[in-house]
Structures are given as structure tokens and as C-alpha cells.
Amino acid sequence: MIALERRPTPSRVWAWASPLVAVALTLVAGGVMFAALGTDPLEAMRTIFWDPLFGEFAFYFRGQLLVKAGPLILIAVGLALGFRAGIWNIGAEGQYIVGALCGAAAGLAFYPAETRLIFPLMVVCGALGGFLWAMIPALLRIRFGTNEILVSLMLVYVAENLLASAAVSWLRNPDAVGFPGSRNLSRWDAASNPELIAGTGAHWGVVAALIAVVFAHILLTRHLMGFHIKLTGAAPRAAAFAGVRPARLVVFCLGLAGALAGMAGLFEVTGPAGQISIDFASGYGFTAIIVAFLGRLNPVGILLAGLLMALTYVGGDAAATNLGLPSAAISAFQGMLLFFLLAVDVLTNFRLRVKRREPRVPQPAPEAAE
């Protein structure tokens, strides 16, 4: 029989190999799913993973890639810091919405002024909005010990209602007759977040995501705060003895993740989305959780994972239009990826041993739970 045996130290090889194995397994399982849906699996895989990069219309899709990857990476980097310390902020979607709302509101207050100072102000307000929204679960956890998982998630639904009310009442475009939705920010020069290099899709959000990756990498490898984060995640008691203040860590991790998610929301609303509308929330905050784990909670890994996940979005859109693959298939596919990743991860900390069943001794110790 096969048994698991704990490794003395986590395997370095498997730490890097397990995402790759998980991706491979997901491709197989996803192929089965696509076949079950009546699509040729090989063709589906080619449409999703190959055509957007090297196909005939790659010039269009490549631009989309960074547009999708930017917010995912920006949010996931923040989340990963918290996850490493055992602080589970799963309400990034809400922080993303509130960031977009605050930033857009701050900008629209100056409409129709034409000064380039407005955009930086909006970025700051967006970050602040996300930060404050994340402070709700942070402060409740510190002050009352309330579970941050549930509170941050509940706030997503509150934020969605806030978004709906903004779109139909307090941020609605006063010049539009009857239509919900704010003024178009991407067409107002002072507030727009344009494509910086034509054809790449890179806007300020992508730049911010890259900066965040570098910042988080330095924080985790060179800074005391990063050490405290890793220590708390690995051994909370040891961290307490080492003088880590848990409250500070909660505020830092949740606050940073909230600010980054808020910025991501702002870059989205001023760029690709263009305006505050009822369907502005697109689930980036939840997909970023997958990205964070796929990237092994490591900033550089998240960069790669974000690009891969963006590819599934872009390729999934292409497959939806070309092959008629339901768009929900892609979210199931993404969920599968996370499952396989978590399953393969066992090999980082354990090794498989094929054991022969030991002959029963008169007073057997309880069989290792199989």
C-alpha cells in the first residue's frame, strides 16, 4: 500500500515542479471536460493557449493579456503576503470595487477640469478606498477577534450593493438620459488610464503590478516585516516569542492588500472598463486567490501565474466566440487548476512510500489513517 511519509524539510524541487504538474493535470482533466461538452479538446486547448500568443490574431490578443494580468497580479501580490502570515483576506473583490468607486468619485468631483494632477489624485484615493474597506475586517479582528474570512467576504456583497447604488444614483452620468453608469472616465483626458505603448495593452495598472512584484519580493527577502510575515505563517508561537506584534501584521497585510486591490479597481475603471457600471465587478478579486496560490505565494511566481491565468481568460473568450465553448467552462477550468495544485502540493512536504502491509502483531498500534 502507498503511504505518505513526512520529509524532514520541504522539497525544493517539488516546490517548483508542483505548479507545472498541476497545470499538466489540469490540461488533461480540462480536455476531458471540453470533450464532454462536445468540443474537440485539442482544438480547444490550441484556441485557449496557443492562438492568443502565436495565432493569426495574436496582435489583438497579446494586448488583452496584460490588460487581464495587470489587476490579477496587483491583487494577488497583496493577498499572498497575508496568506503567508495566515491572514485570510478573501474580500479583495470588495476592496477592488470600493477602490474604483472612491477613485472615480474623487476624480469626478473635479469634472471637467483638465489637469494631469487629477489622475494621480484618483490613484491615491483608489488605494485609500481599498485600504479603508480592508481596515474594517482588520480592525474588527484586532479589537474583537472577529473572523476576517467571513467579514471580508460579507463586505464583498455590501460593496456590490454600493456599486449598484453608485451606478444608478450618486455617480450616475447627469448628461446621460436614463442610462445607469457614470461618466466615461477613459474618454476624459485628465482621468484616463491610456495604453502606454500601443499594442501591448500595458496601462498604468500593469506598471503598478510590476512595481508591486518587485516591492513584495524585496519585502519578503530583505526586510524585517517580510521575515515577520513568513515567521508568523510558519510558527505563530515562535513569532510571538520573537516579539512579532500580531495586530500590526494584520493591519499591514490587510491594509496593503486592500490598497493594491483598490488601485487595481481604479486602473480598471479609468482604463479598460471606462466607467462605473452595475456589472463593473468581474471577479478579479476571487481569481486573484487562485493566482496567489498558483504562484506559490511568491511574488515572482505570481507574476508568471497571473500571465497564465490571463491567458485562460483571453483564450477562453476566443474559444467562446470561435468554438462556442461556454464561458463558465473557463471558470470551472480555473477552479480545477487550484484543486490540482493543492493536491500535488502534498509532494512538497511528504514523499510517497510503497510499503508492504506489515504482518499483524498481537497488539497492533492503530493503523496509520489511510
Place this chain on the structure above:
Amino acid sequence: MDLTSISPTLLIASLMVAATPILLAALGELVVEKAGVLNLGVEGMMIIGAAIGFIAAVEIGSVWLGFAAAALGGAVMALLFGVLTQLLLSNQVATGLALTLFGLGLASLLGQGYVGIKVDALPRLDMGPLSDLPFVGRVLFGHDPMVYVSLALVAATWAFLRFTRAGLILRAVGESHDAAHALGYHVVRVRLLAIAFGGACAGLGGAYLSLVRVPQWTEGMTAGAGWIALALVVFASWKPARVLVGAYLFGGITVLQLNLQTAGATIPVELLSAAPYLVTILVLVLISRRGRRGGDAPADLGRAFHASS
């Protein structure tokens, strides 16, 4: 605003209907957590139950078989979580989240061709003259059978955990898996059974949404009900009877805000729709204030078990 248009009798009767999905899901999760496992995938299992239950009911033409299929679907999803966390020792929080994300995707995939179809709702149980009593008849004796099933399940869970040997073993596993293991109990087996039960309950709760409460299939129809069920378990301090109280309180808020919306209250609609979530947060704060962190929680909640360590 016309408050007189809200009838207290109907309000109470409909709050029981509104509360039943989360009551079922929370009850399942309570047993799972009593066994020391934190499954954050309730939302995913619920929506899978809603989708599968609805599809089965439409295809087979029997609401009851729909419920059975939903329970089965929920249990299969839960066992996916069980295999990952119990056999492959993955992180329970992350795996639960994965289950939710996967379930939401899979459910909307499955339910694609079923948007806008209607099923015959469960008929209300007719208890003869009892159902004709004023007020009491409508509130106590005029519901569909699943409401009574959920109430019976509360009692059964309470009795199981409190009076049976199996319930004692389950609690022992949740309080100290090392001690239970040393006594010769199969920690992993007990936990897998509890997880499957939790999944089946969540599936039933989801199916109640799509087959009775709404009754239709729409994408993302659980809208956080699974998460509220999780909060409810904390609120109830891991006690079945309090889950019942909590679920009905919560159902009351949901129904009241819907009634206020239709009565044309001057409060913004969005604030009313957000009210159940805000109240959940408020309740969580009050609870954690009282008990400090995890006062009543099973001691080994969320900790992975491996016989060698």
C-alpha cells in the same frame, strides 16, 4: 411607506422558508466542524446542489429525486475536499476556497440550458383542520415538507451529537485527533463521513433554493448564502439548537428587507439588500466580543491530521 401591507403571519411563514436553505447548510457544516474540519466550500457545494437538484427535477420530473440528486452532488463535491484535505493533507482554508470557486464555475456550466425553466414547486403539506387554524395554522402547519425535514434534522443532529456513541467519537476527533487516534478511532474515516454529510446538507440547502424558494435556476443564485451559513455556525457556538435560532433570525431579516422594499420604504434599496450581510458582520462582532477567539470552537478545528506527526 405602507407598513400595514406587511402581514406578520405571512412574514413569519415566509421567514421559515427563507431560513431553510441556510439552516440545512449550517447544520451540515456544524457537524463537519465538530469533527475538527473547517470546510469553507459551503457556498460551492450549495450552488452545485442548486444546479444538480434543479436539473434532476426537470429531467426526471420529480422534485424529491431532485433533492436526492442534490444531496448526492453536494456529498461528492465535499468528498473532493475530503480527499484533498484528509488524504493529501492540503490546507483546509485554501481547499475550501477552491471548492467554492470550482463549484460556482461548474454549477453555471451545468445549469446553462436550464435558465428560465420552471419546475412544479413542492405542494404545501395539508394537515387538514390544523392548517386552517388562524395564524398558528399558517405558521406551523402550512409548509412544504422540506421545512419539516430541516427541523427534524436539527433535532436529529442534536440528539446524535449529544446522546450517541458515534456522536461522542465524532466530537472526540474534533477536540483532539491525536487522543482519538491513540484510542484507536479512525480519525480520517470519521472526518470523511462528517465531510460527506456536510456536503449532502449543503446540497439539500442549495436545492431548496432552486426548487422551492425561487423556484428557478439562475447563475450565482446562492449569493453568499453558504458564507452566511458558515457565519451562523460561529454565531451558534457550535450548538444545533442555536443554529436554528440564528437561521430564523437571519431569515427574518431577509424577509423583512424584501417586504420593506415592496412596501416602498424610503430607505435605499441597495442598503436594504446589503442589510443581511451587514447584520451578519454585526452578529459576528458581538459573538467574538463575548467569547473571545474560538472559546467554544472544537479544539482541533482546521488542523491537519497525519498519523506520523
